[in-house]
Amino acid sequence: MTNPVLRAINNPLGDPALDLFLQWCDGKGIRPIPMAPADIAVFVRQAQTLGIEKVAATVAAISKAYLSRGLADPTAGGPVAAAMNEIAWVEPPRSWPKDKKPWFLQLPHELQVYLSERDDEQTRVIRRAQNEAADARKALAATKETNDGIQQNTAA
Incomplete structure (x- = not known):
């Protein structure tokens, strides 16, 4: 993220896996929280070249970021699971x-x-x-x- 204040708000622990997602959001000009599961599935599909381990770590970090704020986990099942299955069946x-x-x-x-x-x-x-x-x-x-x-x- 280019704005250090937004980075500190969205990723207070400095998780590099979450940084990957935040950079993607910044590049698209969209807010990372809140975000619909379908939008996170788009991220997963676009990040598939990074490999399943890195994408799975990022999805886990997204989940943790939402849950730590008391928000519903948009990565739990549905479109995100389908996108992950496209990468690693x-x-x-x-x-x-x-x-x-x-x-x-x-x-x-x-x-x-x-x-x-x-x-x-x-x-x-x-x-x-x-x-x-x-x-x-x-x-x-x-x-x-x-x-x-x-x-x-x-x-x-």
Whole structure:
């Protein structure tokens, strides 16, 4: 921001991630607070060349700036989530019913990433447990065959 007073008001902690958004707003000649979610989604789309990590950090900083002022978070879901999905698609978890997957896409990006990672981890744990159970059944069957062979030899 070119005006240091406005910068101090809008970014009192000097968060560099928020500065990126404030510079964008300054360049467009618009006030950063309040702003509609659709306008923040435009910022996300235009900033996508910076990469998802930087854009996600900036969106988190925007959210924090609004919430710290007691305002509704314009980055929570809706257009901002859709714009984030355009940059970095997160596949809805397989465990979610098909009719609920559109809801997943409306969640904030960080929550989508978390839920997707948890679902993947849960799937790995279940598969590992199933494989261990199958191995145990095979070992039990092999032991049973060995015991049956021993019993037949002692009976003869």
